Structures are given as structure tokens and as C-alpha cells.
């Protein structure tokens with residue numbers, strides 16, 4: 387039988403080393419292209435045998451899209467390319483999805499919406515279910531239906547010895563019950579090949595993106611701050627300052643300009659978003675306004691995420707209930723034409739329900755601050771200066787917690803989990819993989 391491990395000269399190797407976040411070049415010693423659970427067990431077993439015979443400290447690194455890439459991947463690492471695990475099966479009666487670990491949210495929700503259902507996808511259609519869900523997963527239905535981690539019912543995974551296991555809340559072995567707790571928000575333990583999660587009804591999905599010239603920022607933020615606390619729990623949104631690239635998804639009038647951007651969605655119809663939309667439209671006339679009836683594809687486009695691999699460096703923080711008091715000043719830090727930040731957003735997560743027990747299944751704050759700079763536009767030092775200027779503003783409303791998977795391009799994320807949660811998750815990872823063969827999630831610090 388052929389080895390599942392492809393060396394640096396193979397086409398599989400060349401194909402796998404282009405992560406969507408291109409901040410850190412990847413140069414793994416080997417790549418294993420995974421097409422099913424058997425490949426996964428064989429690959430891990432082979433890496434264990436190789437490590438034993440050579441004495442090398444080899445590690446396997448699962449990667450579906452590389453949106454969460456940032457940590458170096460070098461010659462003692464084996465990159466497990468899971469992007470071909472794309473099966474999607476919807477059970478409309480049970481309102482569940484069973485999907486491969488490389489499935490993207492666009493594929494999942496395209497299948498789910500045929501039954502009037504949606505999974506708890508985030509802003510970008512190209513993000514995969516794994517890193518997103520295992521990192522908490524904060525999407526456009528968050529305030530009505532909670533974090534994606536809380537929708538996770540089961541994970542079929544492989545441990546450090548290459549054994550197939552199933553993590554459920556009522557698994558016979560404690561280790562599998564613990565593993566599911568860690569998969570729900572602590573970045574995951576072991577290597578997943580299939581996930582099962584809940585889907586949610588979207589009887590009258592409405593969504594849209596509104597864009598204004600940045601000169602309207604003070605009026606828009608005065609309107610936003612006055613109404614955000616009164617919004618119904620079915621409405622989720624982000625408000626941001628955006629340096630608009632010359633891409634067709636933006637109106638030409640804004641190309642090369644700075645814009646204010648409201649992305650907003652409600653699965654239950656247009657009514658509840660009405661007061662916020664009215665206040666914002668009255669404060670200033672938008673340059674473009676796509677609010678209206680929506681399908682899953684349109685929902686996945688309202689955040690206007692770049693469709694290409696990007697050298698993105700991110701910063702993020704969970705912020706408290708008083709965020710509206712600092713929102714205008716916070717967005718202003720990125721509003722100048724020379725700002726090193728291409729995006730600075732605030733997402734509204736207040737009131738999100740908690741569905742199941744897990745490492746991170748409830749928002750630690752009512753809002754998220756998120757900022758991004760790109761290395762093709764600014765230096766690392768300039769971007770860090772942009773984050774520092776923002777931090778001076780958000781510090782008074784800080785919760786002390788970082789939404790780990792929003793720190794684009796980082797190798798590790800200290801502060802993503804409370805100390806006790808992080809220690810418990812790290813102990814579970816050690817129990818699943820005592821030899822440390824599987825690269826630990828960067829959310830574990």
C-alpha cells in the first residue's frame with residue numbers, strides 16, 4: 387500500500403501549502419491528502435511509526451482552508467489537508483447536518499436552505515466548518531441561536547494513536563464526552579473527520595449591506611448608539627469602517643475611499659431590523675443599500691469579505707455592554723485615509739442563548755471589536771500601532787477575553803479562554819494525544 391505521506395516534490399504537497407491566510411509561509415516536511423477516515427488513521431499511524439524509527443518530534447497539523455493559519459509549519463510537520471472531506475448530508479426532520487471536516491459554510495448552507503434551515507455560519511462563505519465551530523463560531527444568527535459551538539452534537543475524530551473515536555455527550559468513554567466539551571470552543575482536540583450539528587429555521591431571511599462615505603461616521607454612530615440596545619434578539623449585525631479595495635463587489639464610487647459599513651441580518655423577517663435601518667438611513671443617505679429578502683449565498687456576502695488569499699493580521703476583543711459609549715471614537719481610529727487598518731468592526735452578540743455545555747458556548751461580552759491590517763499594504767509594526775490606538779479607546783469596556791479565532795495570522799492566542807477552561811481543555815488534549823503528535827490548537831495559548 388502506498389504511503390499517505392507526500393514529500394516536498396509531490397503535486398499534493400504543492401497544492402496544500404497555500405493557506406487562505408498567507409501571513410506565514412508553510413513548508414511542511416510532508417503533506418497527507420485526506421479523503422476519508424481511513425486516510426486519517428493511516429496517516430497518523432505512519433507518522434507515529436516514522437517518529438519512532440527516526441526519533442524525530444514529528445507533528446501532524448490539520449488544515450481545511452488555512453483561514454486560521456499563522457503558526458509556522460516546518461520540516462518536522464505533516465500537514466493534513468482535509469479540504470476534500472466535503473460531504474454534506476441534511477436531515478430535515480431532525481434539523482441536523484452531518485458534514486465532512488473540510489466542508490465550507492457555503493456548501494452546507496446551500497444544502498440546508500433547501501429545507502428552510504441554516505447552520506450557524508459566519509461572515510465568509512469560504513471558511514470551513516472545523517476551525518470556525520471549534521473556535522466558538524459567531525455568525526449572523528448569533529443573537530437568536532447562539533454560538534456555532536453550542537450547536538455541535540457529535541464529532542467523529544482520530545486520537546494521537548490513530549484510533550477512530552466518536553465524541554458525544556453520552557459517549558461510553560469519559561474521554562469522548564470530554565473531547566466534545568473541548569471541541570465546543572477550545573479549538574478542538576484530536577483530528578475531526580465528520581461533524582454533526584443542529585440546523586435552525588430561517589422562515590423569512592432578510593439581510594443586506596449598507597455603505598456610506600466615511601464623512602457620515604459621527605451622525606451614523608450617534609444614531610447607532612442610541613438604538614442598538616433596543617434591538618430585538620433576532621437581529622444580528624456588524625458596523626465597521628472599511629478601506630474599500632477596487633473590487634467589483636463594492637460600488638465604484640467608493641473604490642479607494644473609506645466607508646462606513648452596516649451588515650445586518652434577521653432570519654425572521656424584515657420588521658425587527660426596521661428601527662435600526664430607519665435611524666441609520668435618516669442619519670445619512672447610503673451610497674448603496676442591499677437590504678432585502680435573502681438566501682444563504684447573499685447572507686454570506688453582506689460582510690464583503692475579500693474573495694482571495696490575504697496576508698491578514700488581526701486583533702479582536704470581547705467588549706462589554708457600554709461599548710456604544712466608545713463606538714464612535716473606536717471606529718474613528720481607523721477612519722483616516724492613511725490608517726494601517728483596512729477594517730475595524732464592532733459586532734453585536736448581546737443576548738445570545740447558551741445551548742449546550744462546552745468550553746466556549748456563550749459570548750463573554752455583548753460586543754466584539756475586530757480589526758485587520760494586511761501586510762501587502764502596511765508593515766507589521768504599523769498595523770500593531772493601529773491596534774494600539776484602538777486599544778486605548780476600547781480598554782474601558784474590555785471584558786479581558788479575546789475571541790481566539792478572530793486573531794488573523796497569529797501563531798498563538800493567549801487570553802482566548804479563562805485559565806480554568808484552558809487548563810481543562812489542555813488536559814483533555816493530553817489525554818487524547820499523550821505523545822503530543824497532533825498540533826495543539828492555538829486557542830490553548
Ligand SMILES: Cc1cc2nc3c(=O)[nH]c(=O)nc-3n(C[C@H](O)[C@H](O)[C@H](O)COP(=O)(O)OP(=O)(O)OC[C@H]3O[C@@H](n4cnc5c(N)ncnc54)[C@H](O)[C@@H]3O)c2cc1C
Pocket residue numbers: 448449450451452453454455468487507508509510512513514515516517518519520521522523524525573574575576577578579691692791792826827828
Ligand atoms: C474572511 C474571514 C471571515 C471570518 N468570519 C468569521 C465570523 O463571522 N465569525 C467567526 O467566528 N469567525 C470568523 N472568521 C474566523 C474563522 O472562524 C477562523 O479563521 C477559523 O479558524 C477558520 O476555520 P477553517 O477551518 O476554515 O481554517 P483552518 O485554517 O483550516 O483551520 C483552523 C484551525 O482549526 C483546527 N482544525 C481545522 N481542521 C481541523 C480538523 N479536521 N480537526 C481538528 N482541528 C481542526 C486547527 O487547529 C486549525 O489550525 C473569519 C475568518 C476569515 C478569514
